[in-house]
Amino acid sequence: MTTAGLLFMLISVGGVTALFVWCLYKVLTGKKPADHLAHIEPVEQADIEKR
Amino acid sequence: MTQKKTEAWSSKIGVIMAVAGSAVGLGNFLRFPGLVADQETGGGAFLIAYFISLLVVGLPICWVEWTLGRFGGTQGFNSSPGIFHAIIRKPWGKYLGLLGFIIPVGVYFYYVVIESWCLGYAWQSFSGALDLGKDPAAYAAHFAQTTGIKADGAILGFTAPFLFFIGVFILNFVIIYRGLSKGIEFICNWGMPLLIIIALILLVRVLTLGTPDPTKPELSVWNGLGYMWNPHDIAKGLSNPAVWLKAASQIFFTLSVGFGVIITYASYLKKNDDVVLSGLTATAANEFCEVGLGGLITVPAAFAFLGASAVAGGTFALGFNVLPQVFASMPYGHLFGGLFFTLLFIAAITSSLSMLQPGIAFLEEGLGLDRRGSVALLGLVTAVGCTLVVWFSEGLMALSTVDFWIGDIGIFLQGTLLIYVFNFAFGTERGWTEAHHGADIRIPRVFKFVIRWVSPAFLTAIFAMFVLKNVAGWNFSLTTPLFTPTDHILDLIGGPGHPASGVAQLTAFFLLLFTLFSALLIQRAGKRWDAR
Numbered sequence: 001m002t003t004a005g006l007l008f009m010l011i012s013v014g015g016v017t018a019l020f021v022w023c024l025y026k027v028l029t030g031k032k033p034a035d036h037l038a039h040i041e042p043v044e045q046a047d048i049e050k051r
Numbered sequence: 052m053t054q055k056k057t058e059a060w061s062s063k064i065g066v067i068m069a070v071a072g073s074a075v076g077l078g079n080f081l082r083f084p085g086l087v088a089d090q091e092t093g094g095g096a097f098l099i100a101y102f103i104s105l106l107v108v109g110l111p112i113c114w115v116e117w118t119l120g121r122f123g124g125t126q127g128f129n130s131s132p133g134i135f136h137a138i139i140r141k142p143w144g145k146y147l148g149l150l151g152f153i154i155p156v157g158v159y160f161y162y163v164v165i166e167s168w169c170l171g172y173a174w175q176s177f178s179g180a181l182d183l184g185k186d187p188a189a190y191a192a193h194f195a196q197t198t199g200i201k202a203d204g205a206i207l208g209f210t211a212p213f214l215f216f217i218g219v220f221i222l223n224f225v226i227i228y229r230g231l232s233k234g235i236e237f238i239c240n241w242g243m244p245l246l247i248i249i250a251l252i253l254l255v256r257v258l259t260l261g262t263p264d265p266t267k268p269e270l271s272v273w274n275g276l277g278y279m280w281n282p283h284d285i286a287k288g289l290s291n292p293a294v295w296l297k298a299a300s301q302i303f304f305t306l307s308v309g310f311g312v313i314i315t316y317a318s319y320l321k322k323n324d325d326v327v328l329s330g331l332t333a334t335a336a337n338e339f340c341e342v343g344l345g346g347l348i349t350v351p352a353a354f355a356f357l358g359a360s361a362v363a364g365g366t367f368a369l370g371f372n373v374l375p376q377v378f379a380s381m382p383y384g385h386l387f388g389g390l391f392f393t394l395l396f397i398a399a400i401t402s403s404l405s406m407l408q409p410g411i412a413f414l415e416e417g418l419g420l421d422r423r424g425s426v427a428l429l430g431l432v433t434a435v436g437c438t439l440v441v442w443f444s445e446g447l448m449a450l451s452t453v454d455f456w457i458g459d460i461g462i463f464l465q466g467t468l469l470i471y472v473f474n475f476a477f478g479t480e481r482g483w484t485e486a487h488h489g490a491d492i493r494i495p496r497v498f499k500f501v502i503r504w505v506s507p508a509f510l511t512a513i514f515a516m517f518v519l520k521n522v523a524g525w526n527f528s529l530t531t532p533l534f535t536p537t538d539h540i541l542d543l544i545g546g547p548g549h550p551a552s553g554v555a556q557l558t559a560f561f562l563l564l565f566t567l568f569s570a571l572l573i574q575r576a577g578k579r580w581d582a583r
Contacts (some may be wrong), residue, residue: 001281002277002281005277006280012098016338019339020332020338023331023336024330024332027063031491047535
């Protein structure tokens, strides 16, 4: 394999791997769906007064 | 106009896995490596064209599909005809979604057959029945026996290939009957990580093969990687239209864009669910499997054992003739071969399941059928299509006819249609805002220009090139262009020294009937939607 071939391989494989890992990290550490926050107490004044 | 949703994804990672599972298929591990390794149109020029196509066609259309799909879902629609009906709001609008129904169902006709080959090969590898020695002819004969390529109806009856086909066909419908979350999402949540783990095991095995035969030092994994990744003449390659056509086509097919699947999958998202990061993650997962795993496994292994001549034979030859020989030549080859074909089977089933869901969604919302009814009707339609493919197996004529007219032409048409509908019917500005609703990350602004102008122009040019090459038979020369009708056309109308194929004509007639039948269903669905 030539040096250029090695570079092409490393950049291509490394690029898509880095992108995939970054995306997974963002998905797994991102905001949680609103449904999962349903237990949180109401913060709106109107909701508090309603209670 | 909304209706009560009966199905939804149970998690964000679930829909990402499902879309990635739909995209990751046989092409990732067999077609892509062969394209890069092609000494005429592969190498560095192909990779540059491939990544440019990813940026100007793949990712933009992917975001467009996710966005339109989620929008359609909020309007109460899950199928392409329904979503186009909601977007365009004209009587003819729903018919633009016709391809989003017939493409996935049509591709399923033959994809499930190939899927059954993978399962059969996996079983035979694990059991040692695929170890046929060193004679390449034995593997070719085994492939012919599996596919029935020598004569029509050769595998029908109480034969192993037919039983595998029946088993895989039923398995798909059992899973799809379980529903979106318990069926597709469950399988993809387990299948995709398993696929990546198997691929990593195979990757380690291949990269540590060294020089399998010390008497042939030129046949090594290192040289196999060089054969595949060495860039050749980049400037010459980039000036060759064939390189761009192959690169753009691969991006298009590998990401499942224009397939009718992503738009349906995204329609089951909630209004505030992210589509930007999810679309990017599914795309990245596919690219990781294709470039990062597929690009390092099959071609280097084949080269190290059998040399360059073994690599240049097309997708089926590499997967079902060459690689079984390679596995038979290595220690514990039956185990690694079994794992490889299991990997292909997982990649295939996560894709074939995704081909059924758009059909199920349309039959449910268009005809008002329940799950049982829609599964039964779709099962009947696909059984007829699959029977055609399995029965007329000589030369794989029925398979290649459906593949060309539905799997190639149809997907290009639908992808082109999607980008135009997004820009001109939905509106680029509105679409851009819609895409960012609930988004976890922002799309770089340059993509707004790309989606508006570059993607449609690039896609139209590539589609025109595809038709010129594969229908008109263009020789890719701009200075001395020659046009010779391709086999796909000659099979239908015949020509000098090339009689028309009755099987190709019958298959094309069946596809025409299927298209008309689908259009009638859409007309009936339209009345139902108008009355809602």
